[in-house]
Amino acid sequence: MLNMDIKEIIRTRKSVRTFDGTAVTDAEKEKLNEYIGTIDTPYDIPVKFVLLDVKEHGLSSPVIQGAQLYIAGKVQKVQHSEEAFGYAFEKLVLYAWSLGIGTTWIGGTMDRRAFERAAGLKDGEIMPCVSPLGHPSPKRSVKEVAMRAAIKADKRRPADELFFDRDFASPLQEDDELITAGLEAVRYAPSAVNKQPWRIVRCGRQYHFYEKHGLRGADALWDVQKVDMGIALCHFMTVTGGRLSISAPSIEAPQDTEYIATVIC
Numbered sequence: 001m002l003n004m005d006i007k008e009i010i011r012t013r014k015s016v017r018t019f020d021g022t023a024v025t026d027a028e029k030e031k032l033n034e035y036i037g038t039i040d041t042p043y044d045i046p047v048k049f050v051l052l053d054v055k056e057h058g059l060s061s062p063v064i065q066g067a068q069l070y071i072a073g074k075v076q077k078v079q080h081s082e083e084a085f086g087y088a089f090e091k092l093v094l095y096a097w098s099l100g101i102g103t104t105w106i107g108g109t110m111d112r113r114a115f116e117r118a119a120g121l122k123d124g125e126i127m128p129c130v131s132p133l134g135h136p137s138p139k140r141s142v143k144e145v146a147m148r149a150a151i152k153a154d155k156r157r158p159a160d161e162l163f164f165d166r167d168f169a170s171p172l173q174e175d176d177e178l179i180t181a182g183l184e185a186v187r188y189a190p191s192a193v194n195k196q197p198w199r200i201v202r203c204g205r206q207y208h209f210y211e212k213h214g215l216r217g218a219d220a221l222w223d224v225q226k227v228d229m230g231i232a233l234c235h236f237m238t239v240t241g242g243r244l245s246i247s248a249p250s251i252e253a254p255q256d257t258e259y260i261a262t263v264i265c
């Protein structure tokens with residue numbers, strides 16, 4: 001169980017790339033491990049987590065400063081494994097933040113071979129992302145400040161570009177308070193290069209999630225933006241309590257926009 005209000009955790013979480021250098025304590029690790037044991041996904045695809053000591057495995061990321069610990073996630077490469085991965089790993093990210101432990105989703109800026117070796121990645125498994133775990137430094141590094149500015153990390157697209165009613169031409173006017181909070185939680189979600197690929201079309205109580213492709217070809221083995229979609233589903237379902245169903249509606253979608261899943265609220 002998260003011990004802060006989930007909406008508050010989602011709203012206040014930011015990527016942390018500058019840590020104060022203190023170690024994650026044994027008590028904190030125990031809490032993280034206990035929580036990891038409870039993580040499941042609506043896809044019924046298990047995601048495995050491995051804590052990795054920086055010194056023991058010689059790990060680093062060019063964008064991260066002062067972290068002594070990382071966490072890697074692994075999943076069998078099957079249909080929907082990226083969404084399941086995004087959903088499960090984001091649960092861990094949010095729980096860590098409720099303990100005051102900072103994270104950053106890292107899919108690209110790392111020595112991938114070293115991380116995959118340290119995580120013991122097997123044939124048929126993928127490790128889309130890792131994250132540092134640590135106590136945030138009170139001051140961001142110059143590099144982190146520049147990076148956040150370059151990708152406009154504090155900005156999000158307005159709701160009328162993301163959420164629609166029945167078709168992609170009509171922006172959604174949502175009056176239900178809980179659903180509105182769920183949609184806001186989607187807007188706050190982290191995404192690769194802050195692209196925010198999620199689009200949602202409401203039809204009655206059904207919220208159809210689509211992926212607007214914008215980073216295709218970056219990685220042949222998996223689609224990092226499907227990981228983003230899993231994160232968005234995690235936020236929306238956690239806040240609204242809706243349930244997942246996969247059945248593409250007959251809605252005409254714009255070019256490069258792929259149906260992912262439906263949440264029934």
Ligand SMILES: Cc1cc2nc3c(=O)[nH]c(=O)nc-3n(C[C@H](O)[C@H](O)[C@H](O)COP(=O)(O)O)c2cc1C
Nearest residue numbers: 014015063105106107108109153190191192193194
């Ligand atoms: C799937 C995924 C992959 C990411 N990969 C990286 C990465 O390789 N390096 C990095 O510095 N940030 C990475 N990020 C972090 C995003 O840049 C960040 O979430 C986004 O800019 C929004 O900022 P915020 O998390 O502070 O809200 C990734 C995020 C996601 C969701």
